[in-house]
Amino acid sequence: MNQSTTSQDLFNRSLKVAPGGVHSPVRAFKSVGGTPIFFKSASGAKLTSVEGKNYTDFCQSFGPLLLGHRDAEVSAVVRETIDLAWSFGACEPYSLELAEWITQKIPWVERVRFVSSGTEAVMSALRVARAATGRTKILKFDGCYHGHVDSLLVKAGSGLAGETASDSAGVSQAFANETLIASLDDEAGLERVFEKHKGEIAAVIIEPLPANYGLLLQRREFLQHVEKVAHAHGALLIFDEVISGFRVSMRGMAELLGMKPDLVTYGKVIGGGFPVGAYGGRQDLMDLVAPNGPVYQAGTLSANPVGMRAGLATLKKAERENVHEVLEGRAARFVATLNEGFKALGAPMEIARQGSIFWIHQATGGETIRRLEQIPKEHGTRFKAVFHACAEQGVYLAPSGYEVGFIGFAHTDDILSDAAQKILQAVKSTHG
Numbered sequence: 110m111n112q113s114t115t116s117q118d119l120f121n122r123s124l125k126v127a128p129g130g131v132h133s134p135v136r137a138f139k140s141v142g143g144t145p146i147f148f149k150s151a152s153g154a155k156l157t158s159v160e161g162k163n164y165t166d167f168c169q170s171f172g173p174l175l176l177g178h179r180d181a182e183v184s185a186v187v188r189e190t191i192d193l194a195w196s197f198g199a200c201e202p203y204s205l206e207l208a209e210w211i212t213q214k215i216p217w218v219e220r221v222r223f224v225s226s227g228t229e230a231v232m233s234a235l236r237v238a239r240a241a242t243g244r245t246k247i248l249k250f251d252g253c254y255h256g257h258v259d260s261l262l263v264k265a266g267s268g269l270a271g272e273t274a275s276d277s278a279g280v281s282q283a284f285a286n287e288t289l290i291a292s293l294d295d296e297a298g299l300e301r302v303f304e305k306h307k308g309e310i311a312a313v314i315i316e317p318l319p320a321n322y323g324l325l326l327q328r329r330e331f332l333q334h335v336e337k338v339a340h341a342h343g344a345l346l347i348f349d350e351v352i353s354g355f356r357v358s359m360r361g362m363a364e365l366l367g368m369k370p371d372l373v374t375y376g377k378v379i380g381g382g383f384p385v386g387a388y389g390g391r392q393d394l395m396d397l398v399a400p401n402g403p404v405y406q407a408g409t410l411s412a413n414p415v416g417m418r419a420g421l422a423t424l425k426k427a428e429r430e431n432v433h434e435v436l437e438g439r440a441a442r443f444v445a446t447l448n449e450g451f452k453a454l455g456a457p458m459e460i461a462r463q464g465s466i467f468w469i470h471q472a473t474g475g476e477t478i479r480r481l482e483q484i485p486k487e488h489g490t491r492f493k494a495v496f497h498a499c500a501e502q503g504v505y506l507a508p509s510g511y512e513v514g515f516i517g518f519a520h521t522d523d524i525l526s527d528a529a530q531k532i533l534q535a536v537k538s539t540h541g
């Protein structure tokens with residue numbers, strides 16, 4: 110790459126070799142328009158583009174970087190591990206250490222199996238649930254994303270609970286038919302789906318903190334009701350904590366809610382920025398997994414030593430430094446500054462937040478957004494302008510109005526207060 114290379118040059122080349130020029134769709138900037146920024150390096154809370162421009166990063170690789178980019182302690186462990194081995198395809202002590210740490214800290218994870226992505230974790234947990242119950246249908250919620258598992262790329266048709274239609278070409282109707290949809294925040298709707306499909310539902314899967322269609326904060330009573338109804342009908346409860354696990358607290362949303370899912374899926378933070386996913390839960394369920402039981406699941410690079418040790422180093426530092434508590438304080442101050450600033454500017458924007466996860470959205474007058482239909486219509490269009498104005502100011506938000514923002518341990522109060530002023534400046538430039 111020579112000095113004068115631009116993002117535009119690289120994107121033009123990428124378009125010739127990869128679909129849409131990217132290896133994961135949101136990166137193409139389709140929902141905000143314009144040319145994707147190509148980054149050449151990252152450090153702490155900062156990204157540097159190929160043009161040499163610096164940005165305060167609130168995308169943080171969509172969530173894995175709890176400590177920020179290239180945390181020094183994790184970096185040292187990664188370098189040390191690279192000099193030991195890259196992959197064994199055999200037993201080693203590194204995954205054991207991470208598995209012991211997780212099972213000792215999280216009582217509802219009695220057994221854990223490592224995979225290489227959140228998608229794989231979800232796919233495998235569903236297989237266990239089907240094997241355990243002898244049933245085939247899975248109930249998911251409209252607006253929750255669980256990776257690109259065929260049967261979960263499905264949402265409600267015409268908003269009617271219990272009806273299914275695929276969200277992606279290439280997913281057969283037969284797979285889509287195995288997935289039932291319910292609305293978030295709707296106890297009665299959920300019960301109707303269970304009544305209609307008595308004895309057919311293997312599991313309910315939910316992001317206990319839905320964070321893939323904005324941040325749809327759920328009532329604890331609703332989540333407790335989901336558990337109660339699922340169990341009353343002989344179905345399992347799967348918490349998809351790929352985003353929230355180890356992020357909103359060490360034990361994820363389940364800890365904050367005081368709930369114990371039967372199975373749980375992890376990704377993102379668990380690998381400290383390397384490709385790791387995991388599923389785990391009750392021992393009797395996890396004992397169904399090969400080689401103990403009949404549920405086949407395997408992976409060439411599963412429990413990769415670099416990811417295992419990066420993950421454990423991240424979690425140990427997070428615990429030692431009280432990262433979750435510190436981030437709660439910093440994020441609260443950052444969001445308060447922004448909310449006050451929006452008011453002072455007369456800009457119709459508000460922020461939803463859980464711990465270090467936040468979502469800037471079009472104002473609802475203080476009403477908490479819990480379901481898709483509550484998201485103001487103009488949100489997406491408004492976000493486009495804000496996104497580009499923020500980038501201009503040197504603040505990088507995830508390039509879609511429906512993606513959340515992440516604050517990492519590398520975002521100090523000073524960095525956050527500087528970024529808040531830049532975001533407010535950006536909002537001011539787009540407002541009125």
Ligand SMILES: Cc1ncc(COP(=O)(O)O)c(C=O)c1O
Pocket residue numbers: 171226227228229231254255256257316321349350351352376377386
């Ligand atoms: C809640 C949730 N589940 C599953 C996944 C899939 O994880 P991955 O992208 O690692 O396959 C994601 C990804 O964003 C997610 O947010």
